[in-house]
Amino acid sequence: xxxxxxxxxxxxVGVLNIVQYRSDFVIALVNAAISLVTQVLGLSVIxxxxxxxxxxxxxxxxxxxxxxxxxxxxxxxxIRPSMEALMEGIRLGTFDFLLTKPADSQLLASSQVVxxxxxxxxxxxVGVVAYGVSRTGLSLDAGSLALFLVTLAAGFAxxxxxxxxxxxxxxWFVKLDNILVIFQALFGNAGRWPVTIFPGWMRPVLTFVVPxxxxxxxxxxxxxxQLTGGAALLSVAVAVGFVVASRAFWLVxxxxxxxxxx
Amino acid sequence: xxxxxxGPLRQRDEPGDAAPRPSFGAFxxxxxxxxxxxxxxxxxxxxxxYRGAVAIWVVTSVIQPLVFIVVWRTVAGSGSTGGxxxxxFVAYFLVMMVVDHLTFIWHMWEFEYRIRTGAFSxxxxxPVHPIHNDVCENLSYKLVGLVGILPAAVLLAVVFGADLxxxxxxxxxxxxxxxxxxxxxxxxxxxxxxxxxxxxTKVSAMNAVFFSLFTFLGGQFAPLSxxxxxxxxxxxxxxxxWTLAFPVEVLLGRRTGTELLVGYGAQVVWVVVALVVLRxxxxxxxxxxxAVGA
Numbered sequence: 001x002x003x004x005x006x007x008x009x010x011x012x013v014g015v016l017n018i019v020q021y022r023s024d025f026v027i028a029l030v031n032a033a034i035s036l037v038t039q040v041l042g043l044s045v046i047x048x049x050x051x052x053x054x055x056x057x058x059x060x061x062x063x064x065x066x067x068x069x070x071x072x073x074x075x076x077x078x079i080r081p082s083m084e085a086l087m088e089g090i091r092l093g094t095f096d097f098l099l100t101k102p103a104d105s106q107l108l109a110s111s112q113v114v115x116x117x118x119x120x121x122x123x124x125x126v127g128v129v130a131y132g133v134s135r136t137g138l139s140l141d142a143g144s145l146a147l148f149l150v151t152l153a154a155g156f157a158x159x160x161x162x163x164x165x166x167x168x169x170x171x172w173f174v175k176l177d178n179i180l181v182i183f184q185a186l187f188g189n190a191g192r193w194p195v196t197i198f199p200g201w202m203r204p205v206l207t208f209v210v211p212x213x214x215x216x217x218x219x220x221x222x223x224x225x226q227l228t229g230g231a232a233l234l235s236v237a238v239a240v241g242f243v244v245a246s247r248a249f250w251l252v253x254x255x256x257x258x259x260x261x262x
Numbered sequence: 263x264x265x266x267x268x269g270p271l272r273q274r275d276e277p278g279d280a281a282p283r284p285s286f287g288a289f290x291x292x293x294x295x296x297x298x299x300x301x302x303x304x305x306x307x308x309x310x311x312y313r314g315a316v317a318i319w320v321v322t323s324v325i326q327p328l329v330f331i332v333v334w335r336t337v338a339g340s341g342s343t344g345g346x347x348x349x350x351f352v353a354y355f356l357v358m359m360v361v362d363h364l365t366f367i368w369h370m371w372e373f374e375y376r377i378r379t380g381a382f383s384x385x386x387x388x389p390v391h392p393i394h395n396d397v398c399e400n401l402s403y404k405l406v407g408l409v410g411i412l413p414a415a416v417l418l419a420v421v422f423g424a425d426l427x428x429x430x431x432x433x434x435x436x437x438x439x440x441x442x443x444x445x446x447x448x449x450x451x452x453x454x455x456x457x458x459x460x461x462x463t464k465v466s467a468m469n470a471v472f473f474s475l476f477t478f479l480g481g482q483f484a485p486l487s488x489x490x491x492x493x494x495x496x497x498x499x500x501x502x503x504w505t506l507a508f509p510v511e512v513l514l515g516r517r518t519g520t521e522l523l524v525g526y527g528a529q530v531v532w533v534v535v536a537l538v539v540l541r542x543x544x545x546x547x548x549x550x551x552x553a554v555g556a
Contacts, residue, residue, distance in 0.1 A: 034467065
């Protein structure tokens with residue numbers, strides 16, 4: 001309960017920032033629109049040359065792009081800015097202040113910065129998913145919607161824990177901000193396409209090493225009727241595994257942390 | 263800085279005048295050559311010291327071509343799309359990766375920072391035009407990055423089985439002037455775009471539009487022959503394909519004879535146009551500039 005209150009307080013501050021920096025918000029919206037137009041144009045170029053991309057139609061891919069927008073929005077809203085602040089804090093020693101606060105350190109570290117302009121990606125994502133689903137013509141029953149929400153939550157949890165694992169490495173290697181840049185490049189480029197089109201040797205990398213598949217492809221499959229029960233279960237199992245592993249790693253790292261002045 | 267200078271403002275904007283603000287032709291070629299040698303040397307040492315950052319850039323710039331290779335191989339299947347087989351798509355995107363590395367500049371992001379923080383003021387106080395410094399930094403960065411990009415291209419060519427059968431010593435020879443002109447053209451065009459930071463406080467939306475156009479019309483997303491006809495026509499009248507797609511196609515042996523000459527011609531014309539625009543923009547931009555604390 002206490003944790004939820006902390007989280008809400010951080011998000012409220014973030015929302016207040018929207019009012020403060022309205023022009024940033026407009027620019028974020030324009031950028032999201034440009035990115036969307038670019039991606040739709042890309043799809044249209046591809047689908048003038050082919051009918052489907054290894055079983056994915058243009059509408060299926062539109063749904064996938066929407067999911068990608070949504071997950072990027074969630075990551076950009078709190079996770080990425082907070083992780084950047086965490087690594088910076090470890091480097092500069094300001095992480096000490098965070099440890100003195102009476103709430104769970106992982107929660108505080110993961111929600112310390114909110115970048116509200118990323119919310120535009122969330123809105124665009126929801127819109128594109130809804131439009132894409134309406135175009136596929138598949139009747140969406142409660143079952144597949146539930147499956148979508150579960151796999152989406154699992155996928156987001158997996159990506160969050162993955163980023164937390166990476167950032168926790170900063171306790172050992174001080175200069176690491178670039179590792180997030182590589183993740184961003186992988187997620188931003190490879191994440192916009194279904195993992196199933198990648199050659200066999202790359203798929204395990206994109207599935208387990210950088211869990212793009214579980215974050216984007218699996219939820220999109222749930223909405224386009226391509227998801228098998230086994231894959232959904234695996235997605236949840238991987239999420240649980242990542243949550244447990246990243247929490248354990250966080251605790252180990254904290255025990256090792258001696259503070260900036262020690 | 264302006265207030266400290268006596269004399270009418272109007273006079274200084276005239277070309278050839280010994281202006282207090284850096285101009286393009288204030289130095290003899292010999293002096294400039296010396297400046298370039300020294301500046302390039304120090305920029306190179308700097309990039310070698312931060313080679314980790316360069317390595318990260320190399321890794322990230324391999325990802326996009328890799329993804330496009332996967333996508334277009336899937337589209338082509340065992341047949342061909344827009345005149346490219348799967349193996350030819352691989353070759354196209356790998357050569358594109360190298361050409362993109364050789365031509366790219368980052369100043370469209372840096373100018374916003376330079377102007378917002380006032381970091382531009384010391385650059386403007388130097389007698390040498392800041393573009394020369396940017397050229398040196400850019401070239402040294404590319405040279406260091408090439409150590410990573412070239413092996414990556416060769417490795418991926420082997421892994422994905424790139425079809426380079428139409429690449430001959432002659433096409434390599436024809437490629438050299440094409441890529442050199444492309445480097446100049448892209449540098450000047452993007453430096454012009456970077457100057458827009460003098461008028462806009464936030465350039466990210468502007469850059470996003472520019473790069474979106476660049477991605478399609480420059481042939482980064484797909485070879486131009488794959489695009490719809492109207493897009494190819496539009497592209498041919500913009501500078502974009504001449505900075506990326508053209509050198510790539512030359513190396514792959516897809517542009518020969520008159521097409522080759524037309525391409526060089528288009529590159530030269532665009533370089534001249536871009537330089538004229540740069541001169542115009544530069545004199546207006548510096549007149550507008552007032553730094554933080556000035």
